[in-house]
Amino acid sequence: MPVQNQSPAPSATVGHSDTTGSAAAVLRAVLDHGPVARTLIGRATGLSPAVVSRQTADLISLGLLRELPAPSTPPRAGRPFVPLDIDTQRHLACGVHIAVHAITFALVDLRGQVVAQENVPHQGVAHEVLRQIVQYLPGFVARHSRGNRPLGLGVVTGGWVDPQRGVIIEHGLLGWRDVPVRQVLAAATGLPVHVDSHARALAQAEIMFGDxxxxxxxxxxxxxxxxxxxxxxxxxxxxxxxxxxxxxxxxxxxxxxxxxxxxxxxxxxxxxxxxxxxxxxxxxxxxxxxxxxxxxxxxxxxxxxxxxxxxxxxxxxxxxxxxxxxxxxxxxxxxxxxxxxxxxxxxxxxxxxxxxxxxxxxxxxxxxxxxRFGPQSLAVAASATVLDAVHRSPRSLSPARATPGSRLPD
Ligand SMILES: [Zn+2]
Known part of the structure; x- marks a missing residue:
C-alpha cells in the first residue's frame, strides 16, 4: 500500500504556525520578491514581524539568505531597511542527468541558475554508468563548487522512476530495469540523493522559478x-x-x-x-x-x-x-x-x-x-530535486552537517 502518491505540497504563503512552514514561506517570498525588506516579507506571507525577524535570522545563519547593503538614502521616518535576498554564493545543488548517450553533470545555485555544466558520453550499461558518475563527480565538484560541499545530489532520467525508493524502475531505450541509483550513489558520495524523472523534476523547477x-x-x-x-x-x-x-x-x-x-x-x-x-x-x-x-x-x-x-x-x-x-x-x-x-x-x-x-x-x-531553462534544462532538471527539498524544508539544512571544505555560517 503506497503511503504517498504526490510530492509533499509546498508551503502556502499565509497562516503558518509551524516553524518549517514559516521558514519555507519566508524563503519563497524572498525568492519571489527579493531583494526585499522584512516588512514586505511580512505582508507577502501574513507572518508577524517577530516571526519574520526570527526566521530571516535563522535563514541567514544557514546561508540561505543574505543581507544587502542598506540604501544610501534612508526612509524619512523609522530605521533604514536592510534588503534581503537569496544567498546564491554559498550553497549549490549538484545534479546528474542520465540521457541515452550522455551524462550531464551540473551545479546550480539556490535561484536555479546554472553555475557549471559538463557533459560526458556513456556506453549505456547501468552499473558502469553509476561507476562513471562516482568517479567523475568529485573532480567536477572540486572544479566548480568554490570549496563548498553540495547540498545534495539529484539524479534524473527519462522513463519510469520511483522517487521514494530512489530506483529507476524502467528505462526502455537504455534497457534498464530496477537500477538502485540512490543506494549506490548515496553510499559512494555521502550526499543526500534525490532520484526522479526529468519531466517531473523540470515541473518542480517551473513551480519554484517559473510562471x-x-x-x-x-x-x-x-x-x-x-x-x-x-x-x-x-x-x-x-x-x-x-x-x-x-x-x-x-x-x-x-x-x-x-x-x-x-x-x-x-x-x-x-x-x-x-x-x-x-x-x-x-x-x-x-x-x-x-x-x-x-x-x-x-x-x-x-x-x-x-x-x-x-x-x-x-x-x-x-x-x-x-x-x-x-x-x-x-x-x-x-x-x-x-x-x-x-x-x-x-x-x-x-x-x-x-x-x-x-x-x-x-x-x-x-x-x-x-x-524557461532553454539549453540548460537538463542541468536544471538534474538539480531541481535537491533545490525543491531545500526550498520546502529550509531547516533540514543543518550547519552541523557541513563537512570539512564547507564554509560554516559566520
Ligand atoms: Zn509503444
Whole structure:
C-alpha cells in the first residue's frame, strides 16, 4: 500500500504556525520578491514581524539568505531597511542527468541558475554508468563548487522512476530495469540523493522559478529521445501509487504505420523522439552525421527539408498537447523540446494544431510556454530535486552537517 502518491505540497504563503512552514514561506517570498525588506516579507506571507525577524535570522545563519547593503538614502521616518535576498554564493545543488548517450553533470545555485555544466558520453550499461558518475563527480565538484560541499545530489532520467525508493524502475531505450541509483550513489558520495524523472523534476523547477500560474496547476511535456510528461496541482507534482504518472510515450496518437518497439503501432515516442527524427534526416540525406546538433544547425541554416521535419513533429506534438490540455486543463503547459528552445519561429505550427484539436484551450500562446531553462534544462532538471527539498524544508539544512571544505555560517 503506497503511503504517498504526490510530492509533499509546498508551503502556502499565509497562516503558518509551524516553524518549517514559516521558514519555507519566508524563503519563497524572498525568492519571489527579493531583494526585499522584512516588512514586505511580512505582508507577502501574513507572518508577524517577530516571526519574520526570527526566521530571516535563522535563514541567514544557514546561508540561505543574505543581507544587502542598506540604501544610501534612508526612509524619512523609522530605521533604514536592510534588503534581503537569496544567498546564491554559498550553497549549490549538484545534479546528474542520465540521457541515452550522455551524462550531464551540473551545479546550480539556490535561484536555479546554472553555475557549471559538463557533459560526458556513456556506453549505456547501468552499473558502469553509476561507476562513471562516482568517479567523475568529485573532480567536477572540486572544479566548480568554490570549496563548498553540495547540498545534495539529484539524479534524473527519462522513463519510469520511483522517487521514494530512489530506483529507476524502467528505462526502455537504455534497457534498464530496477537500477538502485540512490543506494549506490548515496553510499559512494555521502550526499543526500534525490532520484526522479526529468519531466517531473523540470515541473518542480517551473513551480519554484517559473510562471506563478504553474504553482496552481501545470503540465510539463518533455520531448527528447524519451517522451514523457509531469502533472502538478497545488504546487505538488503527482507521482501516482506506482510512480508512473506522466507516462505518455505510448499514447497512440501518431500515424498507425509507425511501429513501436513496445509491439504496438502509432505510439507517440516511436513517431517523434529525437532518435527517430535524427535517423530519418540521416537516412534521407539531409545531414551527414546522425546527430541532433547537426540537425539543428541545418535547421538554423534554413534547410527547408529539415525545417519541414521539425514542423511536422511540432504538429504531432500539438495533438499530444491538445489531449493533455483537455484531460488536465492546467493553467500552464510547459514544453521542453528542441524546436521550442532553438527554433521558436516554428511554434506557430504547434499553436495551430493545439487550437484545432483542443476543446478547452482557445489561446495556446498564453497557456503553452517553451521551457524557461532553454539549453540548460537538463542541468536544471538534474538539480531541481535537491533545490525543491531545500526550498520546502529550509531547516533540514543543518550547519552541523557541513563537512570539512564547507564554509560554516559566520
Ligand atoms: Zn509503444
Amino acid at each position: 506563478p500560474r504553474a504553482r496552481r496547476s501545470l503540465v510539463h511535456l518533455f520531448v527528447g529521445n524519451v517522451v514523457d510528461a509531469a502533472i502538478a496541482t497545488g504546487g505538488a507534482v503527482h507521482w501516482g501509487p506506482h510512480s508512473g504518472a506522466g507516462d505518455v510515450a505510448h499514447l497512440p496518437l501518431a500515424d498507425r504505420s509507425v511501429s513501436c518497439p513496445c509491439g504496438r503501432s502509432g505510439c507517440v515516442q516511436a513517431a517523434i523522439s529525437e532518435r527517430v527524427l535524427v535517423e530519418r534526416a540521416f537516412q534521407e540525406g539531409m545531414i551527414s552525421k546522425a546527430d541532433m546538433w547537426t540537425l539543428l544547425d541545418a535547421a538554423r541554416c534554413g534547410d527547408p527539408r529539415v525545417l519541414t521535419l521539425f514542423r511536422d513533429r511540432l504538429r504531432v506534438i500539438g495533438r499530444v498537447v491538445a489531449l493533455l490540455l483537455d484531460m488536465i486543463d492546467p493553467e500552464v503547459l510547459v514544453l521542453t523540446e528542441a524546436a521550442a528552445i532553438f527554433l521558436p519561429d516554428l511554434l506557430t505550427d504547434l499553436y495551430e494544431q493545439i487550437a484545432a484539436h483542443s476543446r478547452v484551450c482557445d489561446s495556446p500562446e498564453r497557456i503553452v510556454l517553451p521551457t
